[in-house]
Amino acid sequence: MRDQEPAPADAERRLTTxxxxxxxxxxxxTVYAYVSRGQLSSRRVPGGRGSTFDAEEVEALARRNRRDGGGNSASRGELSVRTRLTLIDGDRYYFRGVDAVELAARHTYEEVAEWLWTGRLRPGVTFTAPDTSVAxxxxxxxxxxxxxxxxxxLRxxxxxxxxxxxxxxxxxEEAVLGAARTLIPTLVAALPPVRFSHLDEGPLAHRLWARLxxxxxxxxxxxxLDRALALLVDHDLAASTLAVRVAASARAHAYAAVSAGLGVLxxxxxxxxxxxxxxxxxDVLDHGDPAPVIADELRAGRRIPGLGHRLxxxxxxxxxxxxxxxxxIPRAAPALAAARDVVATTARHAPLHANVDLALAVLTASCGxxxxxxxxxxxxxxxxxxxxHALEEYGEPPLRMRPSGLYVGPRPPQPLPE
Structure with a gap:
């Protein structure tokens, strides 16, 4: 049985889910996953049930998928970079082959960072910055x-x-790692403190708390907070990470590469x-109900933040x-309940799951x-x-991150402009 009756012959051809x-x-x-990734657009018809999709758009996506052999990223012409750092597989991700969630549950942010950099654990490691750098x-x-x-x-x-x-x-490698171990605490120390306390020392998460x-x-x-930092250490070739690798490919130093990432982030x-x-x-906590808040977001043409992830x-x-x-954390209960209400309310129409942005929002909203x-x-x-990633890229041939443009402008020779 169809979600809704087909559109009239003189209207644009629409398909049900x-x-x-x-x-x-x-x-x-998976159709809704395509929508969340921006690969398909959907529309709800007043009085109808479910979503409808432009037939030509769906057919074009189907042709691309067939041509690409089922969606392999390399056959789609997407940039692929060999890396030993992070693997995303199904609903799990791994740092150097180790489950990243389990690693973050057992080790501090600094320890996870050391593992990602070197493949070795340094129990109890704490990053500190020299006074000259901080000043x-x-x-x-x-x-x-x-x-x-x-x-x-931060930039x-x-x-x-x-x-x-x-x-x-x-x-x-030795020099870059030395710079990394001082740059990260320098970034935290440079942020204006919200409060002064004994937490301005010790593990990095403690120092960062005083700035937030x-x-x-x-x-x-x-x-x-420390777990959030450890979970977010890396996530394969996100846009900011690609920018870092491009900078490192041109042999920009580590500080400049990080600055490139911050610009994209x-x-x-x-x-x-x-x-x-x-x-x-x-807004949901103020209203006591997610429905009107979600309705306002959709009416304004905005996606619901914190939901869905293309990977x-x-x-x-x-x-x-x-x-x-x-x-x-007892004081996180209201924000946590609000987040779950947002997911449940949205799931009535699009089965999108919570992503890390929503979890971060619960943390920040509940901790003042x-x-x-x-x-x-x-x-x-x-x-x-x-x-x-910069360290990996320094070990590759320089300037390899140089794709060729596919020119689609007017063919030369063109007359000089008047």
Whole structure:
């Protein structure tokens, strides 16, 4: 039985979810996954049930899938880069072959970073920064306008830290790792503290807390922040990581490569997505009901933040791990319930699971942090992954990240413009 009656012959040809799935040779859930990835557009017809899809768009996607041999990324012409760092397989991901969720559950952010960089664990390792690096970064950040976004502060801090390191052009593994172990704590130390306390020392997560929340943390909250950092260390070739590898391919030093990643991270479809989810949760908590908030988002033509991930058919494993830890924090219960209500309400129409941005939003909203805190956590965490990818790229032939443009403009020779 069809989801709805076919459209009139003089209208654009629309397919039901079932028809689109049959044409594509996939399950109906996968059709909605195509929508969440931006590969298909859907429309609901007033009075109808389910979603409808443009037939020509579905047919074009089916042709691409057949031509690409079932969607292999290399046959689609997507850039593929050999890496030993992160594997995403099904609904799990691995750092150097080790389950990343289990690794983050047993080790601190710094220990996970060391594993990603070297393939060796350094139990109890803590990153510290020299006074000269911190002083240079703080002077530069303090000169910025008060309303400056956290990612801008981090980018300026990275540049200032580079200026304080005369050995930054040494791209040997030992030198790059030495720079990484001081750059990450320098980035944290350069952020203006929200509160002054004994937490401005010790593990990196403790120092970062003092820059994100004015509340006195409990052990469970600090553990959740450290777990978030460890889970976000790397995630294969995300857009910011690709930018880092392009910079490293041109033999930019580690500070410049990290700066390239920070520039890309700031986009609303990448690191800033958790801020949108944070504001959504606050709106849901204010209304006491997710339905009107979701309706307003859809009416404005916006996607619901914090839902769906192109790499995971099910729930993002980073979100699942962070939600489990947040359940141990009593004050996180309202935001956690709001997040689950958002997922349940949206699932009536599109079976999208929670992603890590929604889990980060629960953490930041329940710990008295601003909406930008998730982006800061993401940036600090991912700096370790960017360093790992830069190190890999330094071992490859230089300037290999140079795709050829497919020119589609007017054919030469053209007359000179008047």
């Amino acid at each position: 079932k028809e689109a799935a049959e044409l594509l040779g996939v399950k109906p859930e 240079a970064a703080r002077r530069a950040v303090d000169a910025l306008p008060e309303h400056t976004a956290p990612t801008d502060r 300026v801090a990275a540049i200032a830290a580079a200026s304080a390191d005369p050995l930054r052009f040494d791209l040997s 929340s004015g509340r006195e943390p409990d052990e469970a909250s600090l553990r959740a 700031e986009g609303p479809l990448h690191g800033a997505a958790s801020g949108l989810a944070h504001r959504l949760l606050l 995971y058919p099910g729930e993002d494993p980073r979100a699942r791990a962070l939600f489990e830890l947040l359940e141990e 942090m601003p909406a930008t805190a998730g982006e800061t956590i993401f940036a600090v965490a991912r700096t370790a992954g960017w360093i790992a």
